[in-house]
Amino acid sequence: MTETTAHPPTGEQYHLALDVDGHRITGIVTEVAGGLRALEYNGVALVETFEEHETPPSACGITLAPWPNRVDGGAWTLDGETQQLDITEVAKGNASHGLLRYTAYRPVSVEEHAVTQAATVFPQHGWPFRLDTTVRHELTADGLRVTHTVTNRGPGRAPFAIGSHPFFRVGDHDPATLRVTLDAATRYELNVRSIPVGTTSVAGTPFDLTSSPLLGELDIDACYRDVAADEHGVRRTRLEAPDGSSTTMWQDASFEYVQIFTPRNFPRRGVTGLAFAAEPMTAPANALASGESLRWLDEGETWSGTWGVAYAGPSAG
Structure with a gap:
């Protein structure tokens, strides 16, 4: 990766590194x-x-706050009054990916292996609240831990949902040869504007990822719920290469939903191709309007949630 831009469009670049047990993990935030x-x-x-x-x-890697995905027509109701957000997805007429997509986060702490950043969501069109948010990216022995916090600075109660938009890979393996595993029972059906209109079982359909289908055979842009969790409430989405190496996105009990997106037009140095996004979300699309899994914070209350990435090397033999 070439690092030459004097003033990158994504601002300051935080280069992280961690050496542990003979392995080196690096990241850029x-x-x-x-x-x-x-x-x-x-x-x-x-x-x-x-x-x-x-x-x-395609919003690669960004934080989605104070809602992930879309709000139908940018409109939702608060205490009986319609709130109108700015339309940021003009082609489909929606408010998309929250209010911090182009906001500069300020550093709270910078370490060799971690960085904590903060950004405030101020009152604006369709959003009469102030929320202070942080995101911490911390390298770990097997990959990365990402922790989000949201604090309501009041007055009154305030709603929110959080998500992130990472695209995953397993080194230089051809994406089409990777196998995708997600143990989820239900997906949302969408209208032509990508707004949920209902839910349906994925069993026996091309959306069923329990049997680890090849990524090259998938054409998905769907939110999943009823995702199986372990005894700690952790849910996992795994990409596995032919040699047994894998990249796993895990999400704690706060993130009950995952959006799977398999575009064919992801740009890599001027060439477009297949890519795989697994987006951890605390609520599905249109949560501000539907209320589904929307969280509300009292004045001064803070919420936190965590997701991460874990790598496993090739299988022995």
């Missing part, structure tokens, strides 16, 4: 959108990246 631009384990890329002089393609 951006000032704008508190985004994850790169993550590698011993030189094996675990996420899709983009050049320093570029903006994040």
Whole structure:
């Protein structure tokens, strides 16, 4: 990756590194959108990246706050009054990916292996609240831990949902040869504007990822719920390469939903191709309007949630 831009469109670039047990984990976090631009384990890329002089393609790596995905027509109701957010997805007429997509996060703490950044969501069109948010990217022995916090600075109660938009890979393996595993029972059906209109079982359909289908055979842009969790409430989405190496996105009990997106037009140094996004979310699309899993904070109350990335090397033999 070439680092030459004097003033990158994503602002300050925080280069992180961790050496542990003979392994080296590195990452790059951006000032704008508190985004994850790169993550590698011993030189094996675990996420899709983009050049320093570029903006994040398809929202690659950005933080989604105070809602993930879309709000139908940018409209929702608060105490009986319609709130109208600015339309940021003009083609479909929606408010998309929250209010911090182009916001510069300020550093709270910068360490060799971690960075904590903060950004405030101020009152604006369709959003009469003030929320203070932080995101901490911390390298770990097997990859990365990302912790989000949200604090309501009042007055009154305030709603929110949080998400992130990483694209994953397993080094230089052809994405089409990777197998995707997600144990989820239900997905949302969407209208032509990508707004949920109902839910349906994925069993026996092309959306069923329990049997680890090849990524090259998938054409998905869907939110999943009823995702199986372990005894700690952790849910996992795994990409596995033919040699047994894998990249796993895990999300704690706060993140009950995951959006799977398999575009064919993700740009890599001027060439477009297949990519895989697994987006941890605390609520589905249109949560501000539907109220589904929308969280409310009292004045002064703080919430936190965590997701992360874990790498496993090739299988022995």
